[in-house]
Amino acid sequence: MKKNPDSKGHFGPYGGRYIPETLSRAAEELTRAYQEIKKDKKFQEELRYYLDTYAGRPSKLYEAKNLSAYFGRGRIFFKREDLCHTGSHKLNNALGQGLLAKRLGKTRIVAETGAGQHGVASATVACVLGLKCVVYMGVVDIARQALNVYKMKLLGAEVRPVHSGSKTLKDATNEAIRDWVTNVEDTHYLIGSVVGMHPYPMMVREFQSVIGRETRQQILKVVGRLPNYLLACVGGGSNAIGFFYAFLKDRNIRIIGVEAAGAGIQSSHHAASLTKGKPGILHGMKSYLLQDKDGQVQIAHSISAGLDYPSVGPEHSYLKDSGRVSYYPVTDRDALCGFELLTKLEGIMPALEPSHALGYLPKLMPKTKKNDIVIVCLSGRGDKDIDTVKQYLGAEK
Amino acid sequence: MKPMKTKNLLNGKISQAKKGKQKLFCVFLTLGYPNLVATERLILFCEKAGVDILELGFPFSDPLADGPTIQFSSEQALKKHVTIKDAFQVVRHVRQKGCRMPIVFFGYFNPIYAYGKKDFASDAKTAGFDGIIVPDLTPEEEKDFQADCRKKDLSQIFLVAPTTSDARASKIIHKSQGFVYYVSLRGVTGARKTVPSDLKGQLNQLRKMSRKPFLVGFGVSMPEQARDISKMSDGVIVGSAVIEHLKLGIRSAERFIEKMSQAVHRP
Known part of the structure; x- marks a missing residue:
């Protein structure tokens, strides 16, 4: 490369x-x-x-055995950025x-x-x-x-x-x-x-790449081999790039980025710039961009404020085109399911951003084999989102 | 009617001003604010009022070099779904009505990119534009687009800022065609009351590098200020202040443009 x-x-x-x-x-x-x-x-x-001493690095790598058992396939690990000082990466x-x-x-x-x-x-x-x-x-x-x-x-x-x-x-x-x-x-x-x-x-990317470097060492130490899958949410995409970067050269690892599909990518209420956008220029960069046919930027929508952005980091655009990373959209509703699942099975309340990555597990896990290793970047904790979750889940129940 | 021969009116105007030792007065309008008919009327008025160069601002959803005034006019214009084709249409119309004032397209890069870079250069020239200013495009990016504009004789005007180093300014000035747009202050567009104190020194320094005209924009809002700045430069660009008057009505804007034109031309 x-x-x-x-x-x-x-x-x-x-x-x-x-x-x-x-x-x-x-x-x-x-x-x-x-x-x-x-x-x-x-x-x-x-x-x-x-x-080390202020942010609390290295952040832990946690094997989510309950969640893994729930899907009954591969082993799921979390890179616990939610444990960092201030609650995220x-x-x-x-x-x-x-x-x-x-x-x-x-x-x-x-x-x-x-x-x-x-x-x-x-x-x-x-x-x-x-x-x-x-x-x-x-x-x-x-x-x-x-x-x-x-x-x-x-x-x-x-x-x-x-x-x-x-x-x-x-x-x-x-x-x-x-x-x-x-x-x-x-x-x-x-x-x-x-x-x-x-x-x-x-x-x-380089300030965040500490996430992937640590993960690599930790998984090698715990399991003795590299993972099969990496999974992270992508808004601008800093936790994802930071997490992926140390593994990009390991061609056998399937790397997946999850974007916010809001009310669904068929609606006009989403933030899936890689799935539905076209290359364009915003905020000083050229990258995939949600825009109308005249090149006016469209408004993004997501339940998660951190993913509510009509463009994405340019390196993600590049990784999408090159095929090295696959990007999939996950809706507000699926993200909330992810939130509930992790909360109920593991006692961890994730932020709504990484909940999107969790929302992709029901699609990914059935494809995994018993000994496959899936690592999810748990980029932040959910305290800040409890009101939003309450509103949505309350409205549904 | 066949489009008239595509001569670059900007170059003509600039050499004429040089010969006559005249200052250049440049007005910025937002296309489609308050509406397209008004834009057309204002362009024709500008020529009568002695405006030397018109910058036709194309509205963008995210104008990050602009202050609240131009953000507002852009938002209003976009509510009416103004497109690049409208910009071409308006310029075609005023040219058909005999307007010979140089007109420069001023717009952020993404709408141009979405339109298609090559088509844009060609269609803009055919419509009757003489130049182009893209505030978020520095000479380092999109060199193929720059080549397309050159091929079509669409003058590309670049900006120099107070934060630009001398070495870089020299390169930009060399690349800038027609005139050089000097940003008078650190910050976004918008009317200011005073003349930046270091402006004269900076302009003197830059004018040593080239004989191209230096027009000063960002913050120019009053006749006395325009007169003072014209004395130390080759002219001024007035944008936000025109839009502020336009908020009060077309006549208010026209009276303001007249006054400013007199201040620049008859010091």
Whole structure:
């Protein structure tokens, strides 16, 4: 495989840097600084220190025996990112970028957030590293993720509500970019996923790739061999890339990404950009994009605020086209079934984002053999979603 | 009627202004705000009012370089389902009515990409556009599209920002055709009351690099300010302030355009 991305941030035809000129310098500076810290032992040690002692890494690998028995086929394992400090994988990236922002001499970070997990991770990092933090969040998401909004405020971050467009993650990202354009001298834009202009998709992947590296070591230690299947949810796709990356070269492993099908991909209410989108340009990158025939971006819909995004990281677009990763849509309803299943059988309440990956298990597991190993990235815990779950399940029962 | 010979009116206007030592006044309008008929009327008015270059802004769902005013006009226009074909239609109409003012397409890249890059360059030129500005396209990306535009003699105007390094600015200025769009401030589009204090120094530095005209945009909103900025540059681009007046009515916008034109042309 070719080196991905190339020096300009292209993953095949995807990625790149489609930005207002005002941001060119900041994007270039960031790319240079990132290349430096990759080789800088001191930086890597500091990051390692925070990941180990603050975030609680390595996160555990748990074998879900009840769930495996329920399907009666292969063995299911969970990579427990839900056990990380702040409740999701988001902190891995926020710590990396927070330390990088300090090195660049920035005093302020801005972030976008959908589910609030990245917002909380950013606010947390800003708090511990002594940076000012502004988080943009769509008003729709503010309503459905109230717990995380309150947490961000407690942590000292300013949450700025976004009223434009779909009032969700897409528009929060627009506003964060506008803020960055305006305050680029002292501000670092802490993107929460493998999206946006180069170097973000590459950089965030590398900060998140700790997930897959650990998983690889852990499964080899526990079972003595590599898994047969990897399964993760994909919104922007940072937990998925971080989880998949260390296994991409192992051609025998089937790697599956699950996107949010909302009310169904035949409806207009979904966020399945890889399944139903076409290549396009949004937020500084070229990638699969939900858009109308005139190239206007369509509004995504998902029960999960974190997957409610009309595009996807450019590397996922590339991995889809190359066939290395398969992507499937899972509906709100199937995700809720996944949520209930894990809660009832294993006593783990997952966030609605990884619940989509769980929602794919009923399709995947019957195809597995007795000794097959399936590892699911459990990217976050479900506390933040309890109100949403209650609403939906309550309405159904 | 056969389309008139596709001459690049922008180049003509610029050499004429150079000879006459005149400043250039460029107006931005959002296509379809408040509606397509109004856009057409305003374009024709602009030419009469002495506007030198018209930037026809194509609305996009996610205009990330724009402030609230142009976000608003874009949203309104999109509610009416304005398409790129409408942009071509409007320009064809005004050309048929004899409009000889250079018209530049201003729009984010995705709608162009969805239309088809090659077809876009060709159809835009045929419709009567003279140039193109894509605010989220830097010279590094989509080189084949840039080549298509060159082939069709559709001038590609690039932006230089206060954050652009000298080395990079020199490259961009070299690539920019017709004029160079200088972004006067860090931030998104939108009316501001003052002239950035470091503007003169930055422009002097840039003007050493090329004899191409430098037009200053972002934040220009008042006659005195437009006059002051024109003195240190080759002209101004006014967008959000026009849209703000347009919110009050077409006549208000027209009166504003007249006043601004006088301020730029008769300092």
